[in-house]
Amino acid sequence: MNGITIALSKGRIFDETLPLLAAAGIVPAENPEKSRKLIIGTNRDDVRVVIVRASDVPTYVQYGAADLGIAGKDVLIEHGGAGLYQPLDLNIAKCRMCVAVPAGFDYASAVRQGARLKVATKYLNTARAHFAAKGVHVDLIKLYGSMELAPLVGLADAIVDLVSSGSTLKANNLVEVEEIMDISSRLVVNQASLKVKRELLQPVIERFAQAIPA
Numbered sequence: 001m002n003g004i005t006i007a008l009s010k011g012r013i014f015d016e017t018l019p020l021l022a023a024a025g026i027v028p029a030e031n032p033e034k035s036r037k038l039i040i041g042t043n044r045d046d047v048r049v050v051i052v053r054a055s056d057v058p059t060y061v062q063y064g065a066a067d068l069g070i071a072g073k074d075v076l077i078e079h080g081g082a083g084l085y086q087p088l089d090l091n092i093a094k095c096r097m098c099v100a101v102p103a104g105f106d107y108a109s110a111v112r113q114g115a116r117l118k119v120a121t122k123y124l125n126t127a128r129a130h131f132a133a134k135g136v137h138v139d140l141i142k143l144y145g146s147m148e149l150a151p152l153v154g155l156a157d158a159i160v161d162l163v164s165s166g167s168t169l170k171a172n173n174l175v176e177v178e179e180i181m182d183i184s185s186r187l188v189v190n191q192a193s194l195k196v197k198r199e200l201l202q203p204v205i206e207r208f209a210q211a212i213p214a
């Protein structure tokens with residue numbers, strides 16, 4: 001496509017990206033929560049939005065199926081960032097990556113005693129790096145969602161997951177025992193698009209930069 005394709009995921013990232021798009025003069029024609037369409041037009045003939053899974057945004061941009069995308073730092077660490085230019089931390093969709101355990105579990109003692117912990121997570125790279133840096137022995141169990149369930153049914157001793165309000169942990173009687181990192185979403189740009197479509201992309205990137213929430 002000659003124009004700009006922007007890859008976004010539904011939910012918080014889409015909602016919090018709307019003001020940034022508006023600042024760049026781009027208004028999506030539909031809300032993906034209401035429509036099942038995966039390609040959404042905008043008020044600009046040369047700009048369209050594609051709706052993909054959050055963890056797939058870097059892949060679409062890496063291969064140039066989308067020129068721009070917005071992806072969480074959590075997702076970008078797992079993807080690795082190949083082929084992606086990451087010019088802006090947009091300071092949206094903020095949360096934190098944490099280690100959490102059942103309320104009664106003495107995590108500090110288990111770590112001190114050198115116990116080998118089973119940890120369930122969607123974020124293998126982040127979890128591996130975190131526990132390796134701390135010298136904690138872990139067996140990582142890959143899950144794709146609902147990580148909070150794993151310790152409740154004996155699949156794992158702990159989880160590594162995103163925490164925003166903390167209500168999911170609380171509702172499942174889990175407590176946060178370590179913060180691994182703060183998370184926010186970043187603008188990612190296909191490196192080839194940036195060269196070929198610079199006149200189209202540069203103004204959008206600049207408007208986004210000016211509209212980043214404090």
Ligand code: PRP
Binds near residue numbers: 164167
């Ligand atoms: C995320 C995350 C937690 C929850 C945290 O899941 O994995 O489960 O939100 O939010 P809270 O602290 O405000 O309760 P999400 O709903 O995005 O679904 P996912 O499992 O598909 O990632």
